[in-house]
Amino acid sequence: MNIQFKKGALELCVLALLDKQDRYGYELVQKISDNIAISEGSVYPLLRRLTKEAYFTTYLQESKEGPSRKYYHLTDQGREYLYQLNEEWKVFTNGVNELLKEVASGE
Numbered sequence: 001m002n003i004q005f006k007k008g009a010l011e012l013c014v015l016a017l018l019d020k021q022d023r024y025g026y027e028l029v030q031k032i033s034d035n036i037a038i039s040e041g042s043v044y045p046l047l048r049r050l051t052k053e054a055y056f057t058t059y060l061q062e063s064k065e066g067p068s069r070k071y072y073h074l075t076d077q078g079r080e081y082l083y084q085l086n087e088e089w090k091v092f093t094n095g096v097n098e099l100l101k102e103v104a105s106g107e
Contacts, residue, residue: 002036002048006036006071007036007042007043009036009089010036010038010042010043010046010088011030011046011050011085012082012086013036014032014043014047014050014087015026015050015055015074015078015081015082015085016082016086017031017032017087018056018072018073018078019074019079019082022071022072022073022074023072024061024069024070024071025043025044025047025069025070025072025073026040026069028043028072029043029045029080030074046055047072050078051072052079054075054078055074055075055077055078055081056073056074056075056078057072057073058071058073060092082105
């Protein structure tokens with residue numbers, strides 16, 4: 001898949017996953033990778049940036065399988081940003097889909 005498509009969608013995917021529950025970085029990578037081919041290295045810079053922009057808070061939690069894990073928690077500001085991005089995504093994808101339908105039907 002085109003790298004630019006992925007970059008645009010990755011931020012929305014991370015926010016959406018954290019809207020449902022707190023998660024740690026590798027868990028986010030795995031969950032997204034189940035649906036979209038991404039590299040682990042593309043998620044962590046995004047998490048740092050979104051944390052710096054106050055869309056997430058972080059906390060450490062003990063793990064039974066190794067060292068403590070850093071969990072990300074969506075803030076109210078992050079949730080508002082998610083809803084805004086989601087609306088923009090719907091408008092954008094609807095527009096693209098309509099254009100593709102027109103081209104496919106020969107209009």
